[in-house]
Amino acid sequence: MQVATMPQPDSSEILRRQYAEDGFCHLPDFFPLDEIQQIYDDEMELFAYQLRRHGIPEADWRDPAGLSSNLRALFNTDMEAYLGAARQSQLLPSIHNLTTSPKVVETLRSLGLEAPVVSTKPVCHYTTEALTIPGGYNRTPPHQDWRSMQGSLDGVVLWIPLIDIDELSYPVEIIPGSHKLGLAKTVPHVSTPMVMDERVNNDDFVPAYPKRGDLVILSGFLVHRTSDAGDERVRVAMSLRYNNAAEPAYIEHAFPTPYTYSYQLELLFENFPAKNQVRDMFSALAS
Ligand SMILES: O=C(O)CCC(=O)C(=O)O
Numbered sequence: 001m002q003v004a005t006m007p008q009p010d011s012s013e014i015l016r017r018q019y020a021e022d023g024f025c026h027l028p029d030f031f032p033l034d035e036i037q038q039i040y041d042d043e044m045e046l047f048a049y050q051l052r053r054h055g056i057p058e059a060d061w062r063d064p065a066g067l068s069s070n071l072r073a074l075f076n077t078d079m080e081a082y083l084g085a086a087r088q089s090q091l092l093p094s095i096h097n098l099t100t101s102p103k104v105v106e107t108l109r110s111l112g113l114e115a116p117v118v119s120t121k122p123v124c125h126y127t128t129e130a131l132t133i134p135g136g137y138n139r140t141p142p143h144q145d146w147r148s149m150q151g152s153l154d155g156v157v158l159w160i161p162l163i164d165i166d167e168l169s170y171p172v173e174i175i176p177g178s179h180k181l182g183l184a185k186t187v188p189h190v191s192t193p194m195v196m197d198e199r200v201n202n203d204d205f206v207p208a209y210p211k212r213g214d215l216v217i218l219s220g221f222l223v224h225r226t227s228d229a230g231d232e233r234v235r236v237a238m239s240l241r242y243n244n245a246a247e248p249a250y251i252e253h254a255f256p257t258p259y260t261y262s263y264q265l266e267l268l269f270e271n272f273p274a275k276n277q278v279r280d281m282f283s284a285l286a287s
């Protein structure tokens with residue numbers, strides 16, 4: 001006798017429904033560890049170039065204490081150099097490869113982003129109290145990323161730890177289901193507009209503890225923040241943002257963006273580069 005069975009949803013359908021319900025998902029072991037390690041090493045190499053320039057002894061950056069002492073040493077010696085290295089890390093090919101990797105793009109599609117497009121540059125996070133820029137903020141207050149992205153309604157943030165996250169590594173805290181609030185009310189904050197809305201309670205935040213290789217996906221509307229719970233170790237993570245070019249409201253608004261990108265017309269350093277510097281560089285290349 002034939003038994004009628006309901007068609008079973010496949011795993012990407014289950015994921016999509018879960019994501020639609022919760023506003024986030026945590027995908028364990030999503031990335032090969034060597035890809036994550038490569039990104040981590042590439043980032044640390046940038047800080048190392050600046051440490052070497054200053055003659056600061058380098059510690060082993062794969063050791064949490066070494067990582068912390070390298071970054072703090074540079075931060076305390078030359079904040080411009082620290083910020084330059086941190087900024088430069090946004091432009092690493094290894095990060096851009098991961099941003100556009102087929103598995104990531106496929107996963108975005110499975111969450112309903114029919115035509116995924118990158119919203120803005122990746123953001124690299126180096127989080128610990130000692131690396132707070134004076135007058136700045138090293139963590140994020142409760143916020144929704146859609147307010148800064150202002151792209152498609154189904155825009156997402158991928159949050160990717162480069163180290164294992166535990167209770168004391170400034171975990172990201174989220175409010176499951178808060179994406180359904182839509183755009184929440186905010187007040188100004190030095191870091192990013194802070195959600196201050198009667199529908200959002202402090203007690204509703206829950207921390208996420210993804211490990212290296214895991215992927216956490218957040219709806220642009222999910223309310224989240226950085227936990228205060230951290231120690232002297234540096235928490236290294238990055239976030240990637242995407243929109244869906246096929247989303248009707250985004251099309252209707254002609255693919256707007258709040259991000260501005262421009263450049264300064266004046267030379268940054270007077271008399272640089274001198275003629276011989278360019279010639280010497282190419283001579284060295286030819287030798
Ligand atoms: O890394 C964090 O603590 C928060 C990052 C975040 O909210 C973001 O990148 O949008």
Ligand SMILES: [Fe+2]
Pocket residue numbers: 140143144145157224
């Ligand atoms: Fe965020």
